[in-house]
Amino acid sequence: MGSLTKPLILVVVIYLLLKFVVPNIPGSAPLPSSLIFLYLMLTVAGIVIYYTMSGESKDAFWGPIQRFLTGENIGALQTARYAVLILFPLLVGWQTYGSTAVSDAPPPENRTIHPAPPGEYTGLSNPVAKTPDNIMQGKGFYAAFCSPCHGGNFDGKGPAARGFNPPPANFSDPTTIAMLQESYLFWRIKKGGVGLPIEGMPWKSAMPRWEVELPDEWIWKIILGEYDGAHQSPRTWE
Amino acid sequence: MAATCVTVALLVAVCAPIYAQESVAVRAVMTKEPMPLDDPNAAVWSSAPQAQFPMSPQVHWQNRIQEVTVKDLKVRALNDGKQVAVLLEYADPTEDPADAAALEFMVGDTKAHFAHGQPMAQVEGGPVNIWFWRNKDGKGVDMSAKGFGTLKPQTHQDVTAKGAYANGTWKVVFSRPLTTDHPNEDTQLKPGEFINIAFAVWDGRKDAAGDLVEKGSQKAVSSWWYFRAEAPPDYSGYIYAVLAMGLALAFQFVLIRKLKKGQST
Numbered sequence: 001m002g003s004l005t006k007p008l009i010l011v012v013v014i015y016l017l018l019k020f021v022v023p024n025i026p027g028s029a030p031l032p033s034s035l036i037f038l039y040l041m042l043t044v045a046g047i048v049i050y051y052t053m054s055g056e057s058k059d060a061f062w063g064p065i066q067r068f069l070t071g072e073n074i075g076a077l078q079t080a081r082y083a084v085l086i087l088f089p090l091l092v093g094w095q096t097y098g099s100t101a102v103s104d105a106p107p108p109e110n111r112t113i114h115p116a117p118p119g120e121y122t123g124l125s126n127p128v129a130k131t132p133d134n135i136m137q138g139k140g141f142y143a144a145f146c147s148p149c150h151g152g153n154f155d156g157k158g159p160a161a162r163g164f165n166p167p168p169a170n171f172s173d174p175t176t177i178a179m180l181q182e183s184y185l186f187w188r189i190k191k192g193g194v195g196l197p198i199e200g201m202p203w204k205s206a207m208p209r210w211e212v213e214l215p216d217e218w219i220w221k222i223i224l225g226e227y228d229g230a231h232q233s234p235r236t237w238e
Numbered sequence: 239m240a241a242t243c244v245t246v247a248l249l250v251a252v253c254a255p256i257y258a259q260e261s262v263a264v265r266a267v268m269t270k271e272p273m274p275l276d277d278p279n280a281a282v283w284s285s286a287p288q289a290q291f292p293m294s295p296q297v298h299w300q301n302r303i304q305e306v307t308v309k310d311l312k313v314r315a316l317n318d319g320k321q322v323a324v325l326l327e328y329a330d331p332t333e334d335p336a337d338a339a340a341l342e343f344m345v346g347d348t349k350a351h352f353a354h355g356q357p358m359a360q361v362e363g364g365p366v367n368i369w370f371w372r373n374k375d376g377k378g379v380d381m382s383a384k385g386f387g388t389l390k391p392q393t394h395q396d397v398t399a400k401g402a403y404a405n406g407t408w409k410v411v412f413s414r415p416l417t418t419d420h421p422n423e424d425t426q427l428k429p430g431e432f433i434n435i436a437f438a439v440w441d442g443r444k445d446a447a448g449d450l451v452e453k454g455s456q457k458a459v460s461s462w463w464y465f466r467a468e469a470p471p472d473y474s475g476y477i478y479a480v481l482a483m484g485l486a487l488a489f490q491f492v493l494i495r496k497l498k499k500g501q502s503t
Contacts, residue, residue: 106432159304191359202358
C-alpha cells in the first residue's frame, strides 16, 4: 500500500486546507461543499495523470488498488474490500437521492440585514447637538414611537415585536447600531422598511416610514437617545 | 448504533416542542376524504399538521393599535388537488358580530409588502389578494389591494368562509379552488410550490363608549410566512437513487472483471 499513501495524504491535506484554512484567510469565506468537491476531483485527476505518465509509476499506483480489489489471501483487507464494494453504491444512491428528491424546506432567505444606503444618506452628521437635554428628548420620542417594537430596554423585545419577521433590531447587540453611522440610522428611520433595496427584502419589514409622521429633527434626536440608551456609540472612520 | 438512536430520539424529543410552537410554513396536505370546505369542526382537520404563528398589534402605519386580543394563531390546511381549505384557530374570550379574520397572499411572482402591498422605494411591488371573513356577514370576501386605501372586493368572488365559535375559541375555515381564472388578482396555488401568506385578526369587542376597539388598520397582524399546497407524493427521488446504485454496482463489476483479466494475461 506504500505508494498509495502519498496521494491519499495529499487529498486529505488539500481537503483540510480548503475546509479549515482557506475560510480563515482574511477577506475569505467558507467554501461551498460543491466547490470543495470540485477541487478534490481536480486533485484526484491530477494524481491519476501524474502516476500514469510512466509505466513504472503506473504499476506502483495501480498495483495496490488492483491487489485490494481482486487479490486473494489478503487477510483483513478482504473484509474492507467487501465493505467498500457495498458502501460505494449506497453512497452514490444516497447522494443521488439528496440531489433529486423534492425539498421540503421553504426557499432559503439570504436577507442582507444592513444593505448599503442610497448615496444621499451616507456621511451625514447629526445636526442636533449631543446635549443631555436633546438626548432626553430623543429618549422620550423613542419611548413613544420606537419602544413598542424595539423595546424599552433597546433590546428589540417590545410588546409589539413578537409577530414580526424579521424581528426588530436589538440595539444593545454590538452588531447593530454600533456598527453603523448616525447617517445610516437616519436613512433607516426616515424611509423605513419599504425604503430598503431588494436584498433587504423590504416587503417583509414592519419598520414604519417615519418621514411621513416625524420631522427630521426628531429623528436625529431619537438617534441620540438610541445610542445613549443602548450604551453604544456610532461607528466613525478614524 | 444504539447510542446513535438514543441521541437522535432525544434530539427529536427536544426539538419537537420548538417546532410546534413556532412555524415558518403552513402545509396544506393532500387528503382523499371529502374536503371540509365549510366545516371548521370536521374530523379530517386532525390529519393536517398544525402551524402556529405569533401575532403583533398593527404598529406599522396609522392608525396604530398598541394592544390586541389575539396573540397566537394556529393554522391547518388541506387540499385535494382541486380545492384548498385553510383553518384558523384562535382564542377570543367573547363572540362578537364584528369578530373578523383574514388571509393575505402575494399575487404571482411579484413581491408585495405585507401591509396591503404598499409601494416600496426601490422595488416595484405587486398587489395582494386578501380573503376576508366577518362573523356578522357569515361569508368569505375575495379582495384586492395595492397600497393603503385601495382595498376593495373583487368583481368575481371565489372564496368561501365559515366560522364556528365555542369555548372561547374561534375556528374559521377559508376555501377556494387552487387556481382561478384571474391570475392578476387571485393568488394561484400550484401543488408543491411555496408562496407567501400573512394573517390578520380583529376582536370585535366594544369599549365602554360602545366603539369598536379593533377596526380597520387597528388589528392583530403577522408578517409574511410560507404556504404550500402539498403535491401528491413524489417517489422519483427513490427511483433515481436506485438507478444510480445500479450504475455504481455495474461500474464495480466491470472494473473488477477488467482488473482480473489484466492479472491473468
